[in-house]
Amino acid sequence: MYFIADFHIHSPYSRATSKDMQLENLNRWAQLKGLTIIGTGDFTHPRWFSNLQEKLEEAEDGLYRLKPEYRAIGGEEVPATCRKDTRFILSAEVSCIYSKKGRTRKVHHIIIVPSFAIAARINAALSKIGNLNADGRPILGLDSKVLLNIALDASADTLLIPAHAWTPHFSVLGSNSGFDSLEECFEELTPHVYAIETGLSSDPPMNWRLSGLDRVVLISNSDAHSPKKIAREANIFNTELSYRGIYGAIKDKDRTRFIGTIEFFPEEGKYHYDGHRECKQRMRPSDTKHNNGLCPKCGNKVTIGVMHRVDDLADRPEGVTPPGTIQYRRLIPLAEIVAEVYNVGVGSKAVENTYHRLLTTLGDELSILRDVSIEEITRVSSPLLADAIHNVREGRVSIAPGYDGEYGIIKIFDTDDKAKTREQIVLL
Ligand SMILES: [Zn+2]
Numbered sequence: 001m002y003f004i005a006d007f008h009i010h011s012p013y014s015r016a017t018s019k020d021m022q023l024e025n026l027n028r029w030a031q032l033k034g035l036t037i038i039g040t041g042d043f044t045h046p047r048w049f050s051n052l053q054e055k056l057e058e059a060e061d062g063l064y065r066l067k068p069e070y071r072a073i074g075g076e077e078v079p080a081t082c083r084k085d086t087r088f089i090l091s092a093e094v095s096c097i098y099s100k101k102g103r104t105r106k107v108h109h110i111i112i113v114p115s116f117a118i119a120a121r122i123n124a125a126l127s128k129i130g131n132l133n134a135d136g137r138p139i140l141g142l143d144s145k146v147l148l149n150i151a152l153d154a155s156a157d158t159l160l161i162p163a164h165a166w167t168p169h170f171s172v173l174g175s176n177s178g179f180d181s182l183e184e185c186f187e188e189l190t191p192h193v194y195a196i197e198t199g200l201s202s203d204p205p206m207n208w209r210l211s212g213l214d215r216v217v218l219i220s221n222s223d224a225h226s227p228k229k230i231a232r233e234a235n236i237f238n239t240e241l242s243y244r245g246i247y248g249a250i251k252d253k254d255r256t257r258f259i260g261t262i263e264f265f266p267e268e269g270k271y272h273y274d275g276h277r278e279c280k281q282r283m284r285p286s287d288t289k290h291n292n293g294l295c296p297k298c299g300n301k302v303t304i305g306v307m308h309r310v311d312d313l314a315d316r317p318e319g320v321t322p323p324g325t326i327q328y329r330r331l332i333p334l335a336e337i338v339a340e341v342y343n344v345g346v347g348s349k350a351v352e353n354t355y356h357r358l359l360t361t362l363g364d365e366l367s368i369l370r371d372v373s374i375e376e377i378t379r380v381s382s383p384l385l386a387d388a389i390h391n392v393r394e395g396r397v398s399i400a401p402g403y404d405g406e407y408g409i410i411k412i413f414d415t416d417d418k419a420k421t422r423e424q425i426v427l428l
């Protein structure tokens with residue numbers, strides 16, 4: 001079966017996460033977006049864990065669905081064009097903070113498990129190390145390798161996947177508190193790591209520059225903290241709809257079963273370039289090197305972004321496609337495209353109305369962005385919006401890259417186009 005999965009999201013028990021990240025909303029938004037599978041996030045949190053146990057029932061081996069009484073909540077708000085049977089998979093994220101080889105390491109990992117019993121075993125082991133109540137994404141004084149051991153002890157079928165593997169502050173390869181290779185982090189257990197999450201600020205071609213990553217699958221997830229952001233990155237499978245199916249496709253890095261990923265334009269991510277946010281200094285890696293890693297305005301150290309870090313660790317030049325790579329596709333969330341076309345805020349009522357009208361006539365968001373013909377989009381919306389979606393599909397966008405925690409700024413039309421756009425909107 002062909003399906004799309006987003007494994008990494010957060011519950012309301014994680015810091016800075018929307019109260020709307022309830023299972024009923026996730027179930028509804030998964031359908032609007034076009035996901036078949038969504039991670040539960042945060043299974044390590046005791047209250048979220050009991051919430052999951054109360055509201056979910058097993059559907060297939062290792063996959064869960066909302067019980068009918070919860071599925072009904074908000075169900076009528078999903079247009080008929082988007083309705084589908086969604087599934088939950090048990091997932092969590094753990095923040096490991098520890099010292100290794102004389103340096104402080106801060107690394108986030110995603111854990112995906114096939115059953116509540118195995119999740120409970122991991123929770124029991126982790127609760128001896130730190131307070132799982134404090135945050136949906138617990139911060140533990142725990143070596144990544146020990147965490148991997150705990151995960152594998154609970155079940156050999158557990159997946160541990162380094163999260164947003166390149167972000168400067170909290171990742172396995174990050175510039176500030178990461179490592180220079182997976183081996184340095186996991187040592188002899190490295191072969192048990194089958195995938196890394198590329199994160200919003202990097203994409204597959206950047207990761208292809210490291211031969212050390214050829215073995216692993218590059219997966220992509222939203223890391224969403226609010227329902228509208230789910231599926232902004234995701235994974236496409238063509239395999240049995242079951243935990244086994246997903247696990248096998250990843251473990252074997254089988255391109256016939258793990259079809260590919262849906263990606264942000266990496267420039268849109270918050271850490272693509274280097275820079276210093278306080279001083280509004282967005283810097284190309286070459287600028288940073290020129291300036292000895294210092295902010296030209298205040299003289300403090302700049303945050304080294306993902307592009308720079310990849311370049312430091314890469315053993316291949318830019319543009320190389322090693323054999324065995326898996327396909328990927330860059331997209332921009334539909335609401336952002338609509339906001340740019342109509343020149344209004346992404347959170348505005350106009351965007352919300354247009355978004356829902358499009359979904360009601362054309363189907364879920366990922367289908368609109370990827371599959372629906374441009375003619376069809378033109379027919380039910382406007383030639384401008386169709387044009388914008390076409391440009392995104394062709395990669396014709398310009399982006400001021402993100403840096404030091406600031407998202408990149410996307411433009412689909414240049415200034416002349418935009419003037420034309422406005423004229424046409426007036427005409428419409
Ligand atoms: Zn994280």
Ligand SMILES: [Zn+2]
Nearest residue numbers: 276279295298
């Ligand atoms: Zn500065």
